Amino acid sequence: xxxxxRHPNITLLAYSEVEEVSGYVGNFKVKVKRKPxxxxxxxxxxxxxxxxxxxxxxxxxxxxxxxxxxxxxxxxPFAQAIxxxxxxxxxxxxxxxxxxxxxxKCVTACERKAIDFEQKEEFVELDVxxxxxxxxxxxxxxxxxxxxxxxxxxxxIDGLQFERLTSATGPTGGEILTAEGKVPERxxxxxxxxxxxxxxxxxxxxxxxxxxxxxxxxxxxxxGADVYEFYMDIRAFGKGYEEFYERVQDxxxxxxxxxxxxxxxxxDGKLTVKAEDANLGRMVxxxxxxxxxxxxxxxxxxIDKMGALFGLSRSEDGFFLEAHPKLRPVxxxxxxxxxxxxxxxxxxxxxxxxxxxxxxxxxxxxxxQGVVQIAPTTAQVNEELCSGCGECVxxxxxxxxxxxxxxxxVNSALCKGCGTCAAACLAKAITALHFTDEQIVAQIEGVLA
Numbered sequence: 001x002x003x004x005x006r007h008p009n010i011t012l013l014a015y016s017e018v019e020e021v022s023g024y025v026g027n028f029k030v031k032v033k034r035k036p037x038x039x040x041x042x043x044x045x046x047x048x049x050x051x052x053x054x055x056x057x058x059x060x061x062x063x064x065x066x067x068x069x070x071x072x073x074x075x076x077p078f079a080q081a082i083x084x085x086x087x088x089x090x091x092x093x094x095x096x097x098x099x100x101x102x103x104x105k106c107v108t109a110c111e112r113k114a115i116d117f118e119q120k121e122e123f124v125e126l127d128v129x130x131x132x133x134x135x136x137x138x139x140x141x142x143x144x145x146x147x148x149x150x151x152x153x154x155x156x157i158d159g160l161q162f163e164r165l166t167s168a169t170g171p172t173g174g175e176i177l178t179a180e181g182k183v184p185e186r187x188x189x190x191x192x193x194x195x196x197x198x199x200x201x202x203x204x205x206x207x208x209x210x211x212x213x214x215x216x217x218x219x220x221x222x223x224g225a226d227v228y229e230f231y232m233d234i235r236a237f238g239k240g241y242e243e244f245y246e247r248v249q250d251x252x253x254x255x256x257x258x259x260x261x262x263x264x265x266x267x268d269g270k271l272t273v274k275a276e277d278a279n280l281g282r283m284v285x286x287x288x289x290x291x292x293x294x295x296x297x298x299x300x301x302x303i304d305k306m307g308a309l310f311g312l313s314r315s316e317d318g319f320f321l322e323a324h325p326k327l328r329p330v331x332x333x334x335x336x337x338x339x340x341x342x343x344x345x346x347x348x349x350x351x352x353x354x355x356x357x358x359x360x361x362x363x364x365x366x367x368x369q370g371v372v373q374i375a376p377t378t379a380q381v382n383e384e385l386c387s388g389c390g391e392c393v394x395x396x397x398x399x400x401x402x403x404x405x406x407x408x409x410v411n412s413a414l415c416k417g418c419g420t421c422a423a424a425c426l427a428k429a430i431t432a433l434h435f436t437d438e439q440i441v442a443q444i445e446g447v448l449a
Contacts, residue, residue: 005082014083021309024413025336026372030126036119038088043114046084050074053109060092066161069171074106130363134340140194140296147262154179156291166218176222184225184289188273190260191231194296203317205296205346209235212294216253227253228286230260230275263291297346310337320344330359338362377417377434381408385429392421
């Protein structure tokens with residue numbers, strides 16, 4: 001990311017959202033909304049003086065700390081943020097959200113005079129030839145499965161919170177501690193929370209087994225605590241993954257083959273994990289100090305909006321759908337729009353890097369051609385028959401039809417020849433080229449002959 005931020009041919013539009021997308025392959029028009037950060041990027045050096053001066057200190061839940069820490073109303077998202085600029089949370093800032101009830105100490109502390117509370121949102125128009133969608137994923141909310149009592153005890157955490165707990169920059173400086181500040185003696189790790197579950201998501205998130213075993217390794221290495229892993233089956237499919245699985249077993253981690261059925265919060269604050277051990281064929285319990293819920297990877301909450309903007313379909317699991325899972329794994333049914341990473345399916349880091357490289361290569365290959373090849377199977381409008389009713393415009397899934405002078409016009413670069421418009425046309429003015437009634441009948445007769 002740092003290389004991208006320094007590259008002379010790459011422009012980063014941070015703290016921005018795509019509002020509109022129009023056009024077609026080689027000629028997209030993209031409208032981007034740049035939200036006000038109330039800090040002038042060109043002047044801010046990321047020194048943090050404004051953050052230290054903020055009177056609303058450590059009062060806002062930190063997104064980066066996964067709810068395990070607090071931040072100020074003005075903050076730098078994290079130490080390695082690109083660009084390394086401060087941003088004001090308008091909903092938490094006393095001056096912006098509470099009618100100026102603040103002495104603006106952050107403004108006084110900034111020697112560069114970079115803070116500007118008069119900033120407004122701006123819109124940027126971009127002309128681009130190709131688009132790569134890399135919106136990533138969201139972690140499953142374990143509170144949706146009440147049997148785990150997530151949120152009922154501070155010692156029941158999810159995998160992302162455990163990552164922050166073990167980080168040197170985390171709330172405990174990298175020490176694995178319970179909410180009471182003690183080193184845990186027994187830790188339970190539950191796999192597939194939100195994955196492979198009819199009540200949540202039926203698909204496998206692919207990464208959960210490996211990061212669960214990594215967490216078990218960290219607990220054993222840092223605390224020496226007993227670790228119990230509750231799993232259905234281990235899916236260690238990557239290079240060196242099976243070897244790591246064997247290593248964790250040799251480190252003394254107890255693997256219990258059975259999904260964790262319930263986490264009970266006892267009156268003394270201890271936690272009891274109940275599960276069925278499939279190997280023993282009976283119910284088992286483990287009384288522990290900490291429970292780590294290894295949650296699933298799910299689509300971003302605004303994936304519907306993104307799909308509508310870029311004309312993308314979604315698969316049954318909710319992620320964006322590729323044109324073909326084997327032959328065109330990074331392309332979409334909208335020419336010029338490519339998928340990269342976990343927006344298409346749950347992926348680990350090596351797979352995401354490979355997928356992103358492929359998407360970049362496809363985009364470069366497209367732009368380097370200079371011309372765009374269009375399939376001949378498109379729709380064609382007979383203007384003499386067209387009444388301009390607009391039914392075809394409403395039903396076209398690729399927004400390839402528009403009305404010009406009360407006559408339907410088909411953009412061949414967008415049209416995929418699906419035939420929906422031809423079927424919906426009341427005046428029978430639209431023909432699906434190479435799929436006319438006569439041609440289809442002739443094909444049927446040829447097969448029957």
